[in-house]
Amino acid sequence: MSVAPEHLIIAPIVVPFLAGALTLVYDERQRRAKLAIGLLSCDVTLLAAIELLARSKGSDLTGGNDIGFYLLGDWSAPYGIVLVVDRLSAMMLVLTGLLALPALIFSAAGTHRQGQHFHAMFQFLLMGLNGAFLTGDLFNLFVFFEVLLAASYGLLLHGGGEAKVRAGLHYIAINLAASLLFLVGVSLVYGVTGTLNMAHLVQLVPTLGDDQRPLFHAGAGIMAVAFLVKAGIWPLSLWLPSAYAAGAAPVAALFAVMTKVGVYVLVRLSFLIFGAHAGASSAGFGAQILLAGGLATLAFGLLGVLASREMDRVAAFMVMVSSGTVIAAAGIVTGGGPAAVLSAALFYMLGSTLAVSAVFLLIEPMRRLGGEAELILDDETDDYDDPDDDPRPEIVLVFPGTVTVLSLAFAVTMIASAGLPPLSGFIGKLGMVQGLLEDTGRGGWAWGFIALLFLSGFATLIATLRIGIRTFWGSEAIEPPRILALEFAPILLLVGLLVILSVKANVTLGYMVDTTDALLHPTIYAEGVLGAPRAEDAEMME
């Protein structure tokens, strides 16, 4: 890692990009080579993300928040595009890496042979996600959003079949419309302030005249609608359950982090643009809407979890519960509530995203246990198979004690996502409730949030228990199903991560507290970005 350490910041974007481009060179039959490239890229990206996380958690100089910058093309900050890695973005990078690796391993069990260019699209999706987390420029954010969306359209349709095309049609149409709204919002913001750089915006917003503010607020609001669509807020999320349920298991497992991109951008921009520094009429703009929308999403999600019979739809509604919770918490804190709510919510987001991702991976093996489908390969989807191709997965290694391990993994994800002690969901929810109890200014809203937090956990518990009983106890299969080690390993990996997250909760929660603290001081971010030295100047000084 000592070679050109400052270039490491761009590695999470460049590595998947090159890997994705390289897999296009290989013929569809050379899936092992493609898989190897993909795995290598995921590993490298994850390691780079962990290194960036280790760098940005240091505590000195800027009030305990180290921020890394990367000036693209060596243009100084407000003129060129800048990549910024701080605590929040480093955390999201690591989360993406941790979800991508298990999903890719799982896909090797069969999904990646159901269509063309699975690995290329997978890598491009990673590139878009990492880019969206890293960029410090609004228009660049739009470009990375489009990269990740274009890849996600392909991945969602991967495997083909009527259900996927139907869900994909809605998904693409709504995301295209949302992207157009994003563009309108960005150009309004540019028209009013004359900049697209997020750090520059932090400094310009307080200086806006009163006659400019309504237009600026309108632009920010229109832009926020685009992010809220991605985050899956009610009522803009009616496409979400069918799209996530239709996607192939590893695709849906990675999509669990896609809603979090919307949440991430909302959190980042609301604190940067509408923090306490923004001036009387702009500070806390939209906080009430975020809170109300988040609570509505939470309520809709919990009703959906209860109403769903199938595991895939339950998981899709769990995604909505998770993002609704974090959006509502962000609304509380941007509105001036206690910071502890957001740090607990970010911790909860980590755990719930990992848990939902594990649930998406569990669906397929559990279906086989229920005797519904044999192997993924025998599914109704159109297989892309050459006649000379081996119809069985490459590595056939059946795991021992299938049912026991599967049910234990299911129990862990159930406990973590329902928020029962001792796993991470409980710790996150407890922290949020504690913070909300301190929040005296909002009265009914805080109590409503607490009630919904408990109810959503209860609903998740009922729904998952029902499915667990039906699958593990009501199964009529006499022979234990064939489940490959390639499918088990990623599930166990995610479950292990959940356990580690719960055991190491004090470290992670401390990190989140610092993250929230940094979010509440956007001027440090702004001064850091705008003062980032150019490589040329640094050389001249030496």
Place this chain on the structure above:
Amino acid sequence: MELVLSAAIGVLAASGVWLILRPRTFQVIIGLCLLSYAVNLFIFSTGRVMPGVPPIMPRGGFVDPTAYADPLPQALVLTAIVISFATTALFLVVMIASRGLTGTDHVDGTEKLP
């Protein structure tokens, strides 16, 4: 000039929104195209509407910025055009696949019976 431009954007956006809400996939895709035209014009208009002004300044010395057009929105429009063109083409493919698989051009894949 401003009036014509804003009227054009308004008409395009209104027609686009109307078409997006229609039940046929072809109408939806035409609606998305019209909306993206409206958005592209809108982005273009954020860098002051001035005819016959160059966007690139000469090198060296003081130049009066009011005599030049803002080049950034023009660059943004270019990016936006390329991206919306590509994603619309992709949507077209999905639309045709949907038509082939479901046998109908309804956005839900099934005809609503009266």
